[in-house]
Structures are given as structure tokens and as C-alpha cells.
Amino acid sequence: MLFDRKRSFADQKTDHFFLKAVKPFSKIVIFFFLFFPFLLISQNDTAKINDMNARSESIRRANPDSAITLCNEALALSEKLNYTSGKINSYNNIGMALNYQHKKNDALLNLKKALELAKIFGNPTLIAFSYRNLSLIYESNANYGAAITNSYESLRIFESIKDSTGIMTCYNNIANVYNDQQNFTKALEFFLKAIPLIEKNDNINRSKVYGNLGLVYNELKNYDKALYYFFEALKIQQAAGNQLKIADIYTNLGVCFSSQGHFQKSLDYLFRAAPIYEATNNEFYSEIAYTNIGDNYIRLKKYKEAAEYLNKGLLIAQKIDDKEGVKVSCLALSELYAQTGDFKNAFLYNRRYMMAKDSLQSLQNQNQIGEIQTKYETDKRDREIELLNKDKQLQESIIEKQNIQKIAFITGIIVLLGFSVFIFNSFKRKQKDNKIIISQKEEVEKQKQLVDDKQKEIIDSIRYAQRIQKALLPNEKYFAKNIDRLKNSEK
Numbered sequence: 001m002l003f004d005r006k007r008s009f010a011d012q013k014t015d016h017f018f019l020k021a022v023k024p025f026s027k028i029v030i031f032f033f034l035f036f037p038f039l040l041i042s043q044n045d046t047a048k049i050n051d052m053n054a055r056s057e058s059i060r061r062a063n064p065d066s067a068i069t070l071c072n073e074a075l076a077l078s079e080k081l082n083y084t085s086g087k088i089n090s091y092n093n094i095g096m097a098l099n100y101q102h103k104k105n106d107a108l109l110n111l112k113k114a115l116e117l118a119k120i121f122g123n124p125t126l127i128a129f130s131y132r133n134l135s136l137i138y139e140s141n142a143n144y145g146a147a148i149t150n151s152y153e154s155l156r157i158f159e160s161i162k163d164s165t166g167i168m169t170c171y172n173n174i175a176n177v178y179n180d181q182q183n184f185t186k187a188l189e190f191f192l193k194a195i196p197l198i199e200k201n202d203n204i205n206r207s208k209v210y211g212n213l214g215l216v217y218n219e220l221k222n223y224d225k226a227l228y229y230f231f232e233a234l235k236i237q238q239a240a241g242n243q244l245k246i247a248d249i250y251t252n253l254g255v256c257f258s259s260q261g262h263f264q265k266s267l268d269y270l271f272r273a274a275p276i277y278e279a280t281n282n283e284f285y286s287e288i289a290y291t292n293i294g295d296n297y298i299r300l301k302k303y304k305e306a307a308e309y310l311n312k313g314l315l316i317a318q319k320i321d322d323k324e325g326v327k328v329s330c331l332a333l334s335e336l337y338a339q340t341g342d343f344k345n346a347f348l349y350n351r352r353y354m355m356a357k358d359s360l361q362s363l364q365n366q367n368q369i370g371e372i373q374t375k376y377e378t379d380k381r382d383r384e385i386e387l388l389n390k391d392k393q394l395q396e397s398i399i400e401k402q403n404i405q406k407i408a409f410i411t412g413i414i415v416l417l418g419f420s421v422f423i424f425n426s427f428k429r430k431q432k433d434n435k436i437i438i439s440q441k442e443e444v445e446k447q448k449q450l451v452d453d454k455q456k457e458i459i460d461s462i463r464y465a466q467r468i469q470k471a472l473l474p475n476e477k478y479f480a481k482n483i484d485r486l487k488n489s490e491k
Contacts, residue, residue: 049074049086053093060097062244062280067097084121088114092133099137102283102320107137128157128166135173139180142323142359147177165205168197172209179212180324184219191216207236207245211252218256226256244285247276251289258292263299270296287316287325295332303340310336327356 052074060067071094078086095110115130135150151173158166175190191213198206214229230253237245250273258266270293277286294310297303310333317325330353337346 045077045081046083046086049077049081049083050089052077053086053089056093056097060093061100061282064097064100068094068101071097084117085123085126088117088121088123088126088130091117092130095137096133099140100282100284104137104141104321108134111137124157124161125163125166128154128161128163131157132166132169132173135177139173139177141321142180144177144181148174151177164197165199165202168194168205168209171197172205172212175212175216179216179219182219184216188213188216188220203236203240207233210236211249214252214256218252218259221259223256223260227253230256243276244280244282247273247285247289250276251285251292254289254292254296258296258299261299263296267293267296283316283320284322284325287313287320287322287329290316291325291329291332294329294336298332298336298339301339303336306336307333323356323359327353330356 052070056067056070056074059070071090074086075090075094077083078090091110091114095107095114098104098107098110111130111134115127115134118126118130131150131154135147135154138144138147138150151170155167155170155174158170171190171194175187175194178184178187178190191209194209195213198209210229210233214226214233217223217226217229230249234246234249234253237249250269254266254268254270254273256266257263257269270289274286274289274293276282277289290309291313294306294308294313297306297309310329313325314329314333316322317329330349334346334349334353337343337349
């Protein structure tokens with residue numbers, strides 16, 4: 001029984017360059033008149049690059065050739081303008097489109113160029129997206145160790161910049177790897193962690209996670225939940241009119257109904273999906289549909305039809321080097337030949353199945369995944385401990401600073417109080433001195449008044465005595481007259 005090996009492709013984000021204004025007015029005026037026309041052209045060109053990258057992303061699965069042509073044009077223009085963000089997005093989109101053409105080495109080469117440029121550019125979001133895309137390519141190559149390594153690198157960056165959508169896509173990618181490894185309990189854990197991080201209006205990612213959850217619940221034989229999530233995803237894609245995504249969900253529903261033994265109902269959904277894949281030359285997904293159709297025909301004991309579709313699926317899997325597809329097709333063909341009594345072919349295909357299985361589930365990959373997850377969790381705990389220690393040091397520093405501030409405040413209050421007491425005492429002492437001075441001044445004034453009064457009294461007494469004396473003694477005219485008379489008598 002197959003499960004749909006879909007990949008999670010989040011929307012690429014592009015960065016725009018902004019010019020820094022020169023503060024002096026004269027420089028602004030010169031800059032405006034000399035470079036404004038050039039800036040208009042440059043902005044129009046960068047917008048054109050972003051538009052070409054966005055269009056290539058939207059068509060790269062259905063029409064990878066056209067997507068690559070658009071990206072190459074965007075890349076050439078980005079090189080001309082030295083628009084680093086545009087170059088990174090172009091390399092990423094070329095790599096993802098090449099993967100749909102099953103040119104996996106060329107795809108990896110372009111994605112590694114994107115990652116290298118993103119690291120030089122220093123944009124964490126573009127670095128994280130480049131790691132994320134690399135993980136998708138490695139997963140499609142069944143290189144699960146490299147896939148999980150790049151997923152966790154992407155996750156670390158998205159966590160550091162608190163990008164919830166990026167974290168959600170990483171959880172989805174990690175879950176897909178566990179799903180491919182048939183570790184469905186672990187896959188379920190990461191898919192369920194992704195759901196709360198989906199933005200309210202982000203129906204694209206919601207549909208992806210719902211579809212993947214349906215696959216896991218189907219493998220865990222919880223068919224009610226599987227169907228619930230499949231039909232929820234189908235509603236979203238039908239509303240959006242995305243035929244390829246609708247075909248993916250039809251395939252998943254076919255797998256789910258087949259798991260429950262509803263083989264004819266499974267075929268109904270698979271035959272809805274197959275023509276959509278054929279019309280859009282989606283070989284990978286055509287292979288999945290054909291193999292599932294063949295598996296259902298085995299259950300219905302229609303061996304001729306089963307052989308036809310299983311061989312079609314195997315041929316495509318070999319052509320595009322899909323190791324998982326080879327494994328599943330060989331297992332189904334081995335079962336088909338065993339039921340028809342062709343034990344030689346049954347043995348041969350079973351042997352091919354075992355070889356493919358051993359290649360996919362090698363001990364090295366399994367151990368590497370375990371080691372990578374353990375390292376991620378250990379690093380995360382170390383970062384949390386480091387943050388806690390930093391927080392503790394910060395708190396201690398804050399407490400120490402607060403204690404110093406308290407001591408300084410109390411000391412200031414004491415000094416202020418002491419100064420206030422000193423000022424108050426000085427004021428009181430001055431008041432007392434002023435009172436003494438005023439009292440002394442009043443006493444001096446009083447003594448002066450007494451002296452003045454005494455002096456006046458003495459003067460008044462002298463004047464009175466003089467008046468009495470004058471009253472008792474003859475006046476001067478009398479004396480002069482008598483003296484003149486005496487002089488005359490002596491003659």
C-alpha cells in the first residue's frame with residue numbers, strides 16, 4: 001500500500017533594497033535629480049524579477065520547462081542589477097523546477113548556489129528557505145539523513161528569528177521524512193505541532209498539513225480521522241481551483257479507501273487523479289497513481305489490469321530514479337506473480353524489493369536521523385540553559401543595580417535629611433541671633449534715648465539756672481551805667 005509522497009513548498013519571500021537618505025538637503029536634491037530616473041528603472045526591474053520568480057514558482061510543478069526559462073531570465077536581470085535577493089530566489093526556483101524534471105544533481109547544484117549566496121548576503125530568512133529546499137530535494141532522493149539535517153538547520157534559523165510560518169514548514173518537512181521512513185508516530189507528532197502555527201488565512205499550508213495528517217492517520221488505521229483531514233484539504237483546494245492539488249487528495253483518498261477494503265471506491269478516486277497527472281506530465285505522481293491502481297486490481301483479482309498499471313508505475317520509477325517507487329512497485333508485482341503462480345517472477349521481484357528496501361532503510365540513514373534529532377534537541381536544551389543563565393545573570397545584575405540604587409537613594413535621603421537639619425539649625429540660630437541683635441539694638445536705642453533725655457534735662461536745668469541768675473543779677477546796661485558814673489565822680 002502506498003502513501004502520497006508530497007513535498008511542502010512554502011512561498012518564497014523576497015527582500016527589497018531600500019535607499020538610505022542623505023541628511024543634508026543639498027545632497028538630497030542632487031541625488032534626487034541625478035539618480036531618481038535610474039532608481040525608477042531599477043525598482044521596476046527588481047519588481048519584474050520578483051514577479052518572474054513568483055510566476056515560475058506557481059507553474060514549476062505543472063510546467064517546469066517554462067518555470068526554468070522564467071527563472072533564467074530573472075537570474076540574468078538580477079546579475080545585471082547585482083540584485084542578490086533576486087539571484088537567490090532564482091537559483092532556488094530553478095533547483096525546485098529541475099527536481100520536477102528529475103535532474104536531481106543539477107537541482108542540488110542550484111540550491112547550493114542559492115544557499116551560498118544567502119549566507120554571503122546574510123539574510124536569515126533566505127538562508128533558512130535555502131536549507132528547507134535542500135531538505136526537500138534530499139528527501140525526494142531518499143537521502144533521509146541529509147534531508148533531516150537541512151530541515152533542522154532551517155528550523156534553528158526560523159526559531160531564532162521567531163518566524164512561525166517557517167517553523168511550521170520545517171515541522172511539516174521533518175514529519176514527511178519520518179513518514180517516508182514509516183515512523184508514523186513520530187510523523188504524527190510533528191504534523192500536529194505544525195497545525196497551531198498555521199496562519200488563519202494560510203489555506204495553502206493548511207491543506208498540505210491536513211493532507212499529510214490524513215496519510216499518517218491512514219497508516220495508523222484511524223480511518224475516520226484520515227478521511228476527515230482528506231476532505232477538509234479537498235474543500236480548500238477545490239475552492240482554490242488547484243487541479244494538481246485536487247489530484248493529490250484524490251490519490252490520498254484512493255489510498256485510504258483501499259486500506260479499508262473499498263477497492264472499487266479507491267479506483268474511482270485514483271482514476272480521477274491519473275488523467276490530471278498525465279495532462280500535466282507529472283511523472284512522479286502518475287507513477288504513484290498507477291501503482292495504487294495496480295494494487296487495487298490485485299485485491300479485485302484482476303491480474304491483467306494489475307500487471308499493466310504496476311509495470312507502468314515501475315517504468316516511471318526507474319526512469320526518474322524514484323527508489324521508493326521502485327520498492328513499492330516491486331513488492332506489488334511480487335505479490336501479483338505469487339497469486340498467479342508465477343513463483344520465479346515473484347521471487348525475482350521480491351528480491352528487487354528487498355534490495356530497494358535495504359537501500360532506503362539503511363542503518364546509516366536511520367542512525368543519522370536519530371543522531372541529528374538528538375543533537376538538535378541537545379543544542380536546543382543547551383541554548384535554553386544558556387538563555388536561562390543569561391536571564392539569571394541579567395536578573396542578578398538588575399538586583400545588584402537595584403540594591404546599589406536603594407543604597408544610593410537611602411544615602412541621599414540621609415544626606416538630605418542631615419543637610420535639612422543643618423539648614424534648620426542654622427536658620428533657628430540665625431533667628432536667635434537676630435532676636436539678640438534686635439534686642440541689643442532696642443537696648444542701645446533705649447539707652448541713647450535715656451542719654452538724650454538726660455542731656456536735655458541737664459541743658460534745660462542749665463538754661464533754667466541761667467534764667468534765675470539773670471533774674472537775680474543787674475543787667476549789663478545797669479553795670480555799664482554805674483561804672484561810667486563812678487569814673488566821672490573820681491575826676
